Amino acid sequence: MTQQGVRWTAGQVLALAPDTASRKAGSKLGAPGPWSEAGSSDEGTVWGLCKGSGSKPYQTVVDIADASGPAYKCSCPSRKFPCKHALGLLLLWAGGDGAVPLRQAPEWAGRWLAGRRERAEEKSAGENPASPSGSADPEAARRRAERRAERVTAGAVELEQRLADLLRGGLATAEQSGYGLWEETAARMVDAQAQGLAARVRELGAIPSTGPGWPVRLLEECALLHLLGQGWLRRERLPDGLAATVRSRIGLPASAEGPPVRDRWLVLAQYDTTDPRLTTRRIWLHGTASHRTALLLSYGAAGRAPELALPVGLSLDAEMSAYPGAGQSRVALGEQFAPPAPTDIRPPGVTTSQAAARYGDALRDDPWLESVPVTLDRVVPTPDGGSWQLADADEDAALPLAPGARSRPGLWRLVALSGGAPVRVFGECGHQGFTPLTAWPEGPGDGVALC
Numbered sequence: 001m002t003q004q005g006v007r008w009t010a011g012q013v014l015a016l017a018p019d020t021a022s023r024k025a026g027s028k029l030g031a032p033g034p035w036s037e038a039g040s041s042d043e044g045t046v047w048g049l050c051k052g053s054g055s056k057p058y059q060t061v062v063d064i065a066d067a068s069g070p071a072y073k074c075s076c077p078s079r080k081f082p083c084k085h086a087l088g089l090l091l092l093w094a095g096g097d098g099a100v101p102l103r104q105a106p107e108w109a110g111r112w113l114a115g116r117r118e119r120a121e122e123k124s125a126g127e128n129p130a131s132p133s134g135s136a137d138p139e140a141a142r143r144r145a146e147r148r149a150e151r152v153t154a155g156a157v158e159l160e161q162r163l164a165d166l167l168r169g170g171l172a173t174a175e176q177s178g179y180g181l182w183e184e185t186a187a188r189m190v191d192a193q194a195q196g197l198a199a200r201v202r203e204l205g206a207i208p209s210t211g212p213g214w215p216v217r218l219l220e221e222c223a224l225l226h227l228l229g230q231g232w233l234r235r236e237r238l239p240d241g242l243a244a245t246v247r248s249r250i251g252l253p254a255s256a257e258g259p260p261v262r263d264r265w266l267v268l269a270q271y272d273t274t275d276p277r278l279t280t281r282r283i284w285l286h287g288t289a290s291h292r293t294a295l296l297l298s299y300g301a302a303g304r305a306p307e308l309a310l311p312v313g314l315s316l317d318a319e320m321s322a323y324p325g326a327g328q329s330r331v332a333l334g335e336q337f338a339p340p341a342p343t344d345i346r347p348p349g350v351t352t353s354q355a356a357a358r359y360g361d362a363l364r365d366d367p368w369l370e371s372v373p374v375t376l377d378r379v380v381p382t383p384d385g386g387s388w389q390l391a392d393a394d395e396d397a398a399l400p401l402a403p404g405a406r407s408r409p410g411l412w413r414l415v416a417l418s419g420g421a422p423v424r425v426f427g428e429c430g431h432q433g434f435t436p437l438t439a440w441p442e443g444p445g446d447g448v449a450l451c
Helices: 010-014 020-028 084-095 107-126 138-169 172-177 179-191 195-205 214-233 240-250 352-365 409-418
Strands: 035-040 045-050 058-063 071-074 261-274 278-287 293-301 314-322 331-336 371-384 387-392 398-400 423-430 433-441
Touching (some): 010 084, 020 084, 035 084, 045 084, 045 107, 058 084, 138 172, 138 179, 138 195, 138 214, 179 195, 195 214, 195 240, 214 240, 261 433, 278 314, 293 331, 352 387, 352 398, 352 423, 371 398, 371 409, 371 433, 409 423, 409 433
Antiparallel strands (some): 045 058, 058 071, 261 278, 261 314, 278 293, 314 331, 371 387, 387 398, 423 433
């Protein structure tokens, strides 16, 4: 049950916006003017009527108590999720000035909420292990896994041959042959049901002619691809954890098999990456008791936001189960014991030197790891020639910002938050540098999302 006395901040609400335009439009609707009959319930529902361009106001309702993050319904024609009216309603509620009082829900809001509760109960019943639909033929599953492993092996052998041909002919041939050769190779890996290999091949094919030093970068990627292919071909000789990591990097599906860990999980960061077919949401969490940093992934079809939404600054009392693989951070969300609620807890931080060492240690378990989650304590964003770095306030060390982080608006939010003073920053530390995702001032204050 949502505690009405504990409200979200405006920053936590705006972190739900699907884009900058929605953030601006929602902010304009966060005042009482366009709203009528707004109200809320002890169960965590907020509703209201928003005056629009038509004769009828838009009916907007938000279920804040959903343990997977807020759920929305609005009668407006917007295809964005959440729409500007839902954002405005949440901002009005977050203001806490009596504009959204406790009252009986109207029929239209109650009907939507009852339907959500009914569907949630049906889903829970369908996931019951005792359900007859959960039965399967283990022998048939074993045969399917063996056939897929054979196809992956054939794909890995073919990829090894392509890499050998490239190195035998010289890296300059990659620039001459163009991207088509690599797209063909990636398609062959897809046919072999090795999606992970296909993705890395496409990345490799995009390197030639991308600026100074591209042959070095190409050779590095070839080496990592060769290592992954050899890891698959020799997987029976690997330790169990590393073998599971290889299977994951190849692209084989896996289930979260780790024992459930119940904790109060602090939401450190949330951001989306998109491609033409899929939107992937990455949510970083920190267990306040287990001191574990974990990654939740949620997916949405192209053009639609994933369903799971947990803004920075919330905490979630829930169980998480780990996916197999040495050094893997990914978890699956299990039983949830309360809706997400605001918290002022912050994750502990480390120095820049310790962060770099942590990434080096992680590469032993997963050589293909792009980055590790790290919270830096007492760092100052500082110009470094044409770039930026996070300088340690207490020792002579610094981490450069990753190239992609230098062009994001979040950099300037970080600089403004710091004002030359040390801040605490959570982000991803890897071979390209540090990507800041969330920052906190040294004194009291909410976390600022940078992504």
